[in-house]
Amino acid sequence: MTSNCSSKVIVAREAIEKLDGILEGYDKPICVTDLLLYEKYSKLVSSIVGEKLEWLIINDRIAKNTKSMIDADIILGFGGGRSIDQAKIMARDSHIEWISIPTAASHDGIASEVASVMHNGYRYSEKCKRPKLILADLDIMDDAPPHLRLSGLGDVISKASSLAEWRLARDYADEEYDSDVYATVEAALEAVLTNSSLEVLVGSVIDAGIAMSEFGSSRPCSGTEHAISHAMDRRNHNLHGIQVAFATPFSLHFMEQTDYGKYSPTEILRFMKREEMPVTFDEMDLTRELFLDDIDHAIRIMNKRNRYSVLKHVHAKHEDMLLAIEKVGY
Ligand SMILES: [Zn+2]
Known part of the structure; x- marks a missing residue:
C-alpha cells in the first residue's frame, strides 16, 4: 500500500445532519453540485451548515483548470459522478481538502482519488486527491433514480x-x-x-x-x-x-x-x-x-x-x- 492515511467514512440515515459539526473550524466551505440536486437539497444543506456555505453549480462539462475558480478552505462534492469528480479536481488544483457526499451509490469513484474526465471524446482516469471524509446519507441515496x-x-x-x-x-x-x-x-x-x-x-x-x-x-x-x-x-x-x-x-x-x-x-x-x-x-x-x-x-x-x-x-x-x-x- 502506498499510504496508510485512509479517508474517514460515515454511512448512516440522516448523516447530512452531521455536516455542521464536521465543518466547524472552516470559514469558507464551498459545495459543488448540479442544478437538479441544488434545487432539491440546497435548502436542507444550507440550513444545516449556515450562511457561510457557498454553492458552485456545474453543468455537463467538467472544468479542468480550477485553481483560480475558488476562494474556499474546504470543498464538498455533493452528487453522483460529475460533482464528485469536479470536487476532486478542484481539491487537487487548489491544495485544499474535500469531502465526498455521494447522493447515489452509482460507482466506486465516490470514494476514490481518481476522477473520470472526458477528453476528445474519450473518458480517462485522472489521479486527484482522496477525500478527507465520505459522508453517505442513506436517506438521500435512497431517493436517487x-x-x-x-x-x-x-x-x-x-x-x-x-x-x-x-x-x-x-x-x-x-x-x-x-x-x-x-x-x-x-x-x-x-x-x-x-x-x-x-x-x-x-x-x-x-x-x-x-x-x-x-x-x-x-x-x-x-x-x-x-x-x-x-x-x-x-x-x-x-x-x-x-x-x-x-x-x-x-x-x-x-x-x-x-x-x-x-x-x-x-x-x-x-x-x-x-x-x-x-x-x-x-x-x-x-x-x-x-x-x-x-x-x-x-x-x-x-x-x-x-x-x-x-x-x-x-x-x-x-x-x-x-x-x-x-x-x-x-
Ligand atoms: Zn468502475
Whole structure:
C-alpha cells in the first residue's frame, strides 16, 4: 500500500445532519453540485451548515483548470459522478481538502482519488486527491433514480472479472499486487452478491474505492471489462456500472479457461437478470459488430496501459469471441 492515511467514512440515515459539526473550524466551505440536486437539497444543506456555505453549480462539462475558480478552505462534492469528480479536481488544483457526499451509490469513484474526465471524446482516469471524509446519507441515496443503484451494483460485480484478471496479471505479467487490497475488494463483491440492499451496496462501493486509492491504481477494480466500457464511451453510451457489468460475463467466459476464474459467467448473469440489469445487445442498444469493435479497442487500451488481459492470455481469436458472445447469450 502506498499510504496508510485512509479517508474517514460515515454511512448512516440522516448523516447530512452531521455536516455542521464536521465543518466547524472552516470559514469558507464551498459545495459543488448540479442544478437538479441544488434545487432539491440546497435548502436542507444550507440550513444545516449556515450562511457561510457557498454553492458552485456545474453543468455537463467538467472544468479542468480550477485553481483560480475558488476562494474556499474546504470543498464538498455533493452528487453522483460529475460533482464528485469536479470536487476532486478542484481539491487537487487548489491544495485544499474535500469531502465526498455521494447522493447515489452509482460507482466506486465516490470514494476514490481518481476522477473520470472526458477528453476528445474519450473518458480517462485522472489521479486527484482522496477525500478527507465520505459522508453517505442513506436517506438521500435512497431517493436517487433506480438506474443509479443498478450502475453501482454493476460496478461492484465487475470485480468478479477484474480481481481474477489481477491475479492472472500478477502471475503472468509480474503486475504489482497487494493481498490486503485484494481481500477488501473481494469482500465488497461477496457482500453485494449475497445482499444487494442499498446499505450493503454503499459500503461495498466505498470499500472498493478506498482500496483502489490505497493501492495507488485502479487495477484491482478495473480489468478488461472496464476497458471494454471505456471503448463503449466513444459513443457516449450508458452508465459506467451498467457498461462494465455488461462486459463482465464476456471476460469471465475466457477466465473460465484459466485456473483463475472464481465466478462463472452464469452466476454473474443470474444476478444481473434478477436485478433487471441489461444483458442483451437489444437492451443495451448495441450490436454484435459494435461490441466486437469495442473489444478490439479494449485490447489496445489494455496494451497501452501495460495491463495484462485475459484475452491476451488465452490468445482469443475472432471466432473465440463470437463463440463467447453466443455462450453468454447477448
Ligand atoms: Zn468502475
